[in-house]
Amino acid sequence: MTLTGTIAYTIRARRRSQTLARLMRNPLAAPALVTMAAIVLLVALADILAPLDPDATDLVNSLAAPSWQHPMGTDGIGRDIWSRILHGGQITLLGALLVLTIAVVIGLTAGLTAGYYGKWLDAAASWGTSLTLALPVMIVLLAARAAFGPNLFAIMGIFGLLIAPSVYLLVRNSVRGVRNELYVDAARVSGLSDARILSRHILAAVRAPLIIQAMFVASVAIGVQAALDFLGLGTSTGPTWGGMLSEGFSQVYKAPQLLFWPALILGLMTASLLVLGNALRDTVEDRPRAARRHRKGSAQDSVRSSDGGVPASGPGSTPSSVPADVLLAVDGVSLTYNTPRDGIREIVHDVSLAVRRGKVLGLVGESGSGKTQLAFSILGLLPEPARITGGRVILDGTDLLTLSPMQRRRSRIGGVAYIPQEPMANLDPCFTIGDQLTEPLRVARGMSRAEAKRTAEDLLSAVSIVDPEATMRRYPHEISGGMAQRVLIAAALSLDPKLLIADEPTTALDVTVQSGVLALLRRLQRERGLAVLLVTHDLGVAAELCDDIAVLRNGRIVESGSVEDVFYRPSAEYTRDLLASIFADAPPRPDLIEPASGGNA
Amino acid sequence: MVTFIIRRLISGVLLLGAATASVFFFMHASGTNVARAVLGTNASLEQVEAKAAELGLDRPLIVQYVDWLTGVLTGDMGDSYTKSQSVSDLVLSRASVTLSLVIVTVLVTTVIAVVVGMVSARNRGWIDQVLQGGAVLGTALPGFWIALVLVTIFAVNLKWFPATGYVAFAKDPAGWAMSLALPVAALAVAGVSGVAMQVRSAVIELGQREFVRTLVSHGLPPRRILFRHILRNAASPALVIVSLQFVGMLSGAVVVEQIFSMPGLGRLAVSSTTTSDIPVVMGIVTFMVTTVIIVNLVVDLLAAWLNPKVRLR
Numbered sequence: 005m006t007l008t009g010t011i012a013y014t015i016r017a018r019r020r021s022q023t024l025a026r027l028m029r030n031p032l033a034a035p036a037l038v039t040m041a042a043i044v045l046l047v048a049l050a051d052i053l054a055p056l057d058p059d060a061t062d063l064v065n066s067l068a069a070p071s072w073q074h075p076m077g078t079d080g081i082g083r084d085i086w087s088r089i090l091h092g093g094q095i096t097l098l099g100a101l102l103v104l105t106i107a108v109v110i111g112l113t114a115g116l117t118a119g120y121y122g123k124w125l126d127a128a129a130s131w132g133t134s135l136t137l138a139l140p141v142m143i144v145l146l147a148a149r150a151a152f153g154p155n156l157f158a159i160m161g162i163f164g165l166l167i168a169p170s171v172y173l174l175v176r177n178s179v180r181g182v183r184n185e186l187y188v189d190a191a192r193v194s195g196l197s198d199a200r201i202l203s204r205h206i207l208a209a210v211r212a213p214l215i216i217q218a219m220f221v222a223s224v225a226i227g228v229q230a231a232l233d234f235l236g237l238g239t240s241t242g243p244t245w246g247g248m249l250s251e252g253f254s255q256v257y258k259a260p261q262l263l264f265w266p267a268l269i270l271g272l273m274t275a276s277l278l279v280l281g282n283a284l285r286d287t288v289e290d291r292p293r294a295a296r297r298h299r300k301g302s303a304q305d306s307v308r309s310s311d312g313g314v315p316a317s318g319p320g321s322t323p324s325s326v327p328a329d330v331l332l333a334v335d336g337v338s339l340t341y342n343t344p345r346d347g348i349r350e351i352v353h354d355v356s357l358a359v360r361r362g363k364v365l366g367l368v369g370e371s372g373s374g375k376t377q378l379a380f381s382i383l384g385l386l387p388e389p390a391r392i393t394g395g396r397v398i399l400d401g402t403d404l405l406t407l408s409p410m411q412r413r414r415s416r417i418g419g420v421a422y423i424p425q426e427p428m429a430n431l432d433p434c435f436t437i438g439d440q441l442t443e444p445l446r447v448a449r450g451m452s453r454a455e456a457k458r459t460a461e462d463l464l465s466a467v468s469i470v471d472p473e474a475t476m477r478r479y480p481h482e483i484s485g486g487m488a489q490r491v492l493i494a495a496a497l498s499l500d501p502k503l504l505i506a507d508e509p510t511t512a513l514d515v516t517v518q519s520g521v522l523a524l525l526r527r528l529q530r531e532r533g534l535a536v537l538l539v540t541h542d543l544g545v546a547a548e549l550c551d552d553i554a555v556l557r558n559g560r561i562v563e564s565g566s567v568e569d570v571f572y573r574p575s576a577e578y579t580r581d582l583l584a585s586i587f588a589d590a591p592p593r594p595d596l597i598e599p600a601s602g603g604n605a
Numbered sequence: 606m607v608t609f610i611i612r613r614l615i616s617g618v619l620l621l622g623a624a625t626a627s628v629f630f631f632m633h634a635s636g637t638n639v640a641r642a643v644l645g646t647n648a649s650l651e652q653v654e655a656k657a658a659e660l661g662l663d664r665p666l667i668v669q670y671v672d673w674l675t676g677v678l679t680g681d682m683g684d685s686y687t688k689s690q691s692v693s694d695l696v697l698s699r700a701s702v703t704l705s706l707v708i709v710t711v712l713v714t715t716v717i718a719v720v721v722g723m724v725s726a727r728n729r730g731w732i733d734q735v736l737q738g739g740a741v742l743g744t745a746l747p748g749f750w751i752a753l754v755l756v757t758i759f760a761v762n763l764k765w766f767p768a769t770g771y772v773a774f775a776k777d778p779a780g781w782a783m784s785l786a787l788p789v790a791a792l793a794v795a796g797v798s799g800v801a802m803q804v805r806s807a808v809i810e811l812g813q814r815e816f817v818r819t820l821v822s823h824g825l826p827p828r829r830i831l832f833r834h835i836l837r838n839a840a841s842p843a844l845v846i847v848s849l850q851f852v853g854m855l856s857g858a859v860v861v862e863q864i865f866s867m868p869g870l871g872r873l874a875v876s877s878t879t880t881s882d883i884p885v886v887m888g889i890v891t892f893m894v895t896t897v898i899i900v901n902l903v904v905d906l907l908a909a910w911l912n913p914k915v916r917l918r
Contacts, residue, residue, distance in 0.1 A: 032738070135620055137849070138897045142856035143874055147628045147886055150642075150878035227747030231860045234749055235875055253753060253864070256761050263757060271746055278745035385818050409827075416824035429815040433914040434837045448824035479913045495823060 026287045033283035039276040043269065047093035054087035058243045067259050076265050079248075080255055085265055092243035093269070096229055099160040103225035104218055106164025111171025112214065116202055118172070119179025129176070133169040141166050141228070149237045156229070156239040163228055167221055174217050178210040212288040219281030223274045230270055245270045326398055331535045332359040332382070332420070332503055337395030339374075339381055339559075352378050352559040354395070359503060359552075364529060364536040366550035366567070368543060368582070374559040375539045376425075379505050382537070383422050384412050399503065417448055421501035423525075425508040427488035431480035437491050438476030445498055463494040468524060486517035493524065497532075504529070507539045522549065543583065547571055555579050610902070617898035622674075624894045625887060629670050632883050633662075642881035643686045660686060673887060682891070683884040687877070692888035695873065700892060702771050702869035703862070705781075707854045710789045714796035715847060721797065722804025722843075723831070726812070736801070743798030749860040752791035756864060759787060769866035788861045795857070796850040803846045807839035841908040848904040852897050 027033050046053060056074075061081045068078040076085035118126040144166060145159055152158040182188060183206070191201050232238040233246025234253075245266045252262030326333045339352035352374045359365045367375050380386045382397050384404065397404045399419060407415060424430040432440060438460060445456035457476075464472035467490040480488060489509065496504055506525065510518040526549055529536050540546055546553060547567060554564035555578065563576040574580045633639065640657035648656075657663050661672070676683055682692035725736040760768035766787050772780035811817060812835060820830050859871030866872075870889055877885035 134616075135623055138620055138852065138894060138901065139624055140852060140855040140859075140893045140897070142859040142871070143886075143890055143893055144628065146859070146874050146878040147632055147890070150881055150886065151631050223745050227750070231747060231749050235860060235863055237875070237879070249750075249753060253756075256757060260757055260761065263753060267750060267753060270750055274747060274750075275742055275745040279741055282741050383822055385822055387813065413824050413826065416822065422819065422822040424815060424819055426815060430819040432816045432820070432834050432838070434834070434912050444823040444825060447826070447829060481914050492819070495819075499824060 030283040036276040036279040050090035054090040056084040056087040058087040058091040088243040100225040103164040107168040110168040115175025119176040182209040223277040363551040366546035369556035421496035423506040718800035721801040726808035740798040748857040771867040
């Protein structure tokens with residue numbers, strides 16, 4: 005074994021033992037595992053643990069209460085229930101094992117080949133899958149029973165075939181997922197055979213989901229088998245759990261206790277399998293349970309909590325100290341993230357900045373510097389694990405952080421509006437553009453349907469969309485990215501805002517479309533006298549559009565001032581580095597001219 | 606759209622052909638003597654042979670299947686071997702029981718699952734934990750197991766509901782509801798668990814989507830965002846699970862009808878398979894597969910209507 009091979013092996017082994025340890029930390033996993041193992045063990049050792057013949061009748065001792073000789077009592081014709089439960093499990097568990105084997109062998113083979121090689125094999129397997137999914141399983145099993153007679157293993161074999169598609173689909177989709185991963189490509193390029201790639205790389209990826217699915221299949225198989233036995237269509241020899249339930253049910257008025265033991269063991273077995281499978285899934289998917297407890301606080305809660313408790317930072321910073329020409333003052337805002345992996349981490353530290361009325365402030369910095377999170381805290385759109393721990397966000401004399409959720413929602417009209425980064429992801433795919441544009445107008449601004457429609461069309465014209473009426477009828481997936489961004493700008497304008505926060509508004513767009521959208525933003529800003537907070541990592545864009553610049557690094561403002569001061573006379577080392585890194589080898593940027601045919605953008 | 610429906614109908618017909626053919630050959634090729642099974646063990650050899658000739662069982666299998674198929678295409682599904690009734694009369698008279706059971710179950714399942722899924726997604730904490738645990742159990746425990754427990758508690762001990770029987774809706778709506786309550790509850794548990802967890806994860810996942818954040822920024826009330834936007838987006842994947850559950854419920858109905866002595870297709874299937882009444886079994890298979898195909902088609906159309914981005918292929 006090579007050195008790297010050894011290391012890889014060790015890492016894998018360690019990861020496996022970690023998975024096991026994490027699994028055992030799940031409060032339900034250990035009891036489920038113990039229950040399952042205990043039942044399997046009891047059933048396997050039935051001959052030793054329950055020496056009484058499960059079929060020996062003793063009419064004198066019928067329906068006996070539990071005793072030393074009969075730990076669970078006897079049934080209606082005096083047979084020992086303990087012995088029948090243990091021996092009855094053997095056929096049930098073996099039948100389930102058969103189902104599992106067939107389903108896994110067929111599902112895995114078909115899934116690996118269809119997923120890896122694709123093409124007609126995939127199509128054929130998919131058709132076979134939809135065929136079996138449309139069949140009412142029980143009817144087919146009944147037909148099988150009529151065909152093969154009381155041959156339990158034949159029936160369970162057919163059930164294995166019927167349930168194999170669930171394994172197949174899982175394996176196929178997992179293989180599809182990893183097939184084009186780089187490491188599989190690398191393995192292929194380095195000349196490994198398909199069989200080796202399949203067994204070594206791809207099988208590793210499907211192992212965990214396969215185990216989970218297997219537990220599910222086993223649980224279902226036990227249930228189906230018991231159901232067949234209950235109907236009297238299973239095996240005709242010896243006791244089974246389903247058969248015992250049937251016998252108990254026929255005497256439910258006389259001796260309901262007969263139902264108890266088979267129902268209990270059947271319930272425990274199927275439930276423990278599924279609980280274990282679920283716990284395993286939680287572990288593999290790394291969903292730490294502890295994290296949920298901290299999730300209660302929403303963004304709104306955190307806003308409220310900063311109301312009284314946290315003192316505003318910065319001496320003497322009261323609303324009155326905000327200069328008259330400042331529309332939005334961010335004053336000493338700090339922000340933490342609570343993630344299960346890292347615990348509580350502060351990512352924005354005591355940040356202050358000011359957006360002047362009718363001016364554009366550029367918030368620049370590398371990705372990960374906290375720009376977007378700062379923007380979201382101004383907008384009141386922070387995701388759940390984030391929390392504002394201090395500071396104030398003062399818009400026109402009102403501290404937005406002290407508003408109740410309801411007041412906050414109302415304040416969005418004529419307040420701060422948001423232009424997102426990824427236009428396509430920010431439109432609801434289920435509704436037309438018209439629906440989405442008129443909804444805030446009607447709901448938040450109380451317009452009538454006709455009024456809202458007219459306003460929305462005007463807004464679309466304002467963002468240089470050529471045919472507003474046709475656009476209103478389209479769904480988001482029917483328009484281009486540039487068009488979608490114009491729609492989102494129109495939606496932001498529909499709130500009649502004083503301040504626009506645009507978070508990298510052109511990053512996700514084609515280069516050819518970018519300049520058009522930027523020019524549109526500048527035109528709107530000038531025409532409407534809007535204040536804009538432009539979040540960007542593109543210093544060229546910032547230089548073109550902004551009046552003021554604030555440079556953010558690792559959650560701290562390192563420098564702020566007018567665009568001339570910051571870009572031509574940078575005082576901070578970091579700003580100089582940033583500027584140098586751009587102008588070193590980048591081509592000069594063309595001037596921003598809004599194209600005449602803006603509607604096509 | 607029209608091409609989609611036509612393509613789905615063609616594949617549905619193929620599916621139906623494949624399903625009926627496999628069940629047909631299956632039941633004949635098994636080595637059990639059908640005529641013997643029909644007459645019972647006491648019949649003499651001559652009687653069995655005469656019966657086989659009478660039922661046409663002495664002809665080649667493929668001829669018998671084609672014969673059956675042409676019959677079906679002309680609306681004649683043959684007569685029962687054991688009951689003096691035509692298969693279509695027999696199946697249709699039983700279908701109303703099974704369909705009311707399954708359709709009511711689907712409706713109940715959907716409503717409860719959406720509520721449970723949303724509550725679970727929106728109250729992360731102990732409520733969510735309890736509901737999730739309940740869903741795992743609901744998926745794990747076999748439907749007939751739940752039915753037995755329900756009967757023992759609510760019918761035998763508490764006597765709140767009738768333990769057995771089915772009352773037609775036209776005869777007595779209240780009695781109909783009472784007779785369906787326990788069977789529906791038993792059948793719905795698994796479906797509710799599956800669909801609720803699908804709704805839950807969809808609501809959680811959608812709640813973190815960017816478009817929801819943007820809707821918040823537009824000043825829309827959280828309730829409106831949840832009910833109008835998130836639920837609409839969650840509906841398509843949930844519907845697919847519902848349609849899968851529907852197939853499972855048809856299977857579950859077989860056992861549940863047996864437990865509650867309901868005169869539905871499931872009980873008919875059990876009795877006709879044990880007596881090798883092949884025409885009746887074929888009639889049931891045809892009916893059930895057709896129902897499944899129609900339901901799947903309707904669900905796909907509904908999903909596409911709810912989310913225009915879902916392409917109909």
